[in-house]
Amino acid sequence: MAFLRSVEIIVGPKGGSGFIVKDLKIAFNIEKTNGVDCNESKIRIYNMSLEMSNKVSVSGNHITLRAGYKDESIAAIFFGDVLKGHRYRDGTEIVTELTVFDGRSAVMTAPVSISYAKGTDAKTVASYFLDAIGLPYKGLENIPGGAYDHGYTYIGMAGDGLREVLNRYGLSYTIQNEMVFILKEGESADETGLKLTPKTGLLSTPQAVSDKTGEDDEEIDAANRWKFTTMLFPELLPGAACSVGSDTLNGEVIIEKAVFSGDNWLDDFKIDIEAVVA
Template identity: 25%
Template sequence: MQRQFHRQYRLLLGKSAQTGLLLTSEDLSSDKGIRGLRMTFAIDKDTTKESNKSEIKIWNLSDASLNLIEQEDLMIELSVGYRDDLGPVRIFIGTLVKCVTKVENDGKDVCTSIICSDGMLAIRDSILSTSFAPGVDSLTILRATASNMGLALDVAEDVKGVVYHDGYSFVGYAKRSLDVICEAMGATWSIQNNMLQVIMRNGITRKQGIVFSPSSGLIGRPERVIKSSRMSNNTKEGERQEVINEVGLSKREKSKRKKQREKKRKKTSQAGWKIRTLLAPTVNPGDAIRIESNSVSGWFKVESIKHSGGTFEQEWTSEIDCIEVMLDE
């Protein structure tokens, strides 16, 4: 994190590297891409099973270039970084969801906005019809499911498989099978850069060690974030109406409904931190990072991250929401 100078990027859009459109920074001489165009990116990632999203904007593409990228299920791969560090690192790979081109600046510029989704095709199109013999391990099923979805698989070290003594059969969308398998292991799944990532609920990935401090990319002061209870005024009013409607019910049924209401309104508040850093393309949701500042110091799990920047933009940053975790030092 000490060599964050000389920004570089590489953006590939197309069905393949041979037929796609390549945009690169000026100093990537090894790439035969288009240089000098204005490009911005805004990427949102988190640990949920909803696909990660990004918006990439490019100005003043030629008609020939527009014809190349205005295709259904276009693949987009963006790599960014610093010349004096690791160079361009893949920060997002996904599929075109929406492409809009419009005139700006009184007709002087043409802006193309590309909305992309990570893992959209795998989630949308993967359907399973499979069965496994008695004694199969859930990790074996995970590997087969990831392969069926066309995804690499990354399983955290503390995820332990469970044995299906009667075997396992499933017919339907692969994402539903992932729900079943991960629930049995106490784990969660998400797709990160076209990779199926499986971590324990409240757990972390295999990757840890990046330190953010004022001398290594941390910008400003970390913000303390407390998420309040999800219970709204509408929920409270709904509970009062439920009590009124229970008139005439048996004591047993009333007791059952009371327990259900208590479960619904269980506190879900959680303390965490929000930090802003120089662009950190290697950090992904679920990773463990270390924060060192005057206000807070320790290990934290990345819950979500937003990357933003561009070729002519002043800022080139990441915004990270994280919660504290206990790691062996």
């Protein structure tokens, strides 16, 4: 179980035909948070030909990163658009490093100009912004049925407009694997169904995260915020809920940050997670 690590990337124009890069050493570091900033991935491909390096490094290329174990399963763990790529020597190896952002092209290429009449409800406005962004979404039902009594006018980027509407109701949004999740504080956006224990993929003992900012700070450890490390589970995304069973923490948590890392040669796959008790 969990042997023979595999990493591959599918590269090409979004919506067009692409090509697969595999059978080379590929390392990744993906930082995913529940904030509005697009998640960033650094992908390093070793000893690729100059021709292929130039092809994958094209800004705007769409990337699907797949990873897993050949004797279990291999799944997509990141989708995004290449911002930049560069090629450099690291000792005896030639590395092509890609900087990739999840949902960046959708958010950055969605300028809008709208005007709604008095009495327009917030869901209508939010739906317009979501359609302009052009990604699938989940959680629209979290927006209450309030209306704009004086109408609503907006000129700018759709992502900023959506944030403005959601802030009105104490909500926020995040983009995870090219899907927009509308988040309500203290509630999960998705249920993974996972029960993480030392026997089912929990790699470290959960530790409480301290709120202390200095030696003289009297604040004690934040009892509801935890850090721990797991094996590679693609569904462990910010906003998602999972259960943890350990000597220090037992119960359901909501993930706020997940850093996926590893490669298919030396470093095993892992996810470093920060979560709050649900």
